[in-house]
Amino acid sequence: xxxxxxxxxxxxxxxxxxxxxxxxxxxxxxxxxxxxxxxxxxxxxxxxxxxxxxxxxxxxxxxxxxxxxxxxxxxxxxxxxxxxxxxxxxxxxxxxxxxxxxxxxxxxxxxxxxxxxx
Numbered sequence: 001x002x003x004x005x006x007x008x009x010x011x012x013x014x015x016x017x018x019x020x021x022x023x024x025x026x027x028x029x030x031x032x033x034x035x036x037x038x039x040x041x042x043x044x045x046x047x048x049x050x051x052x053x054x055x056x057x058x059x060x061x062x063x064x065x066x067x068x069x070x071x072x073x074x075x076x077x078x079x080x081x082x083x084x085x086x087x088x089x090x091x092x093x094x095x096x097x098x099x100x101x102x103x104x105x106x107x108x109x110x111x112x113x114x115x116x117x118x
Contacts, residue, residue, distance in 0.1 A: 002107040009112030020080040022095030040091035
């Protein structure tokens with residue numbers, strides 16, 4: 001299994017930036033995809049971005065012009081760079097790791113809270 005620890009959330013004014021981090025440990029070699037979801041008030045959990053084992057990335061259309069996902073393999077860490085933040089970006093951001101190999105799993109972090117003030 002894989003353990004995920006997020007960090008980097010906080011309070012920021014609209015228009016500001018935050019960088020979220022997700023540090024992975026454990027059976028990292030089996031992970032095929034890592035990414036981020038968010039839970040904003042009054043909405044269902046929403047996909048934000050993902051990066052595959054070979055480095056391919058995908059970002060949700062709704063945030064594509066403002067958010068970027070990237071990684072540092074040496075640190076087993078995935079990042080979500082969020083720019084031009086809006087109040088509607090407020091919510092909990094959750095990192096996940098996915099494997100669809102012989103022992104498939106989905107691992108989730110505990111979440112980090114992002115609050116964007118008007």
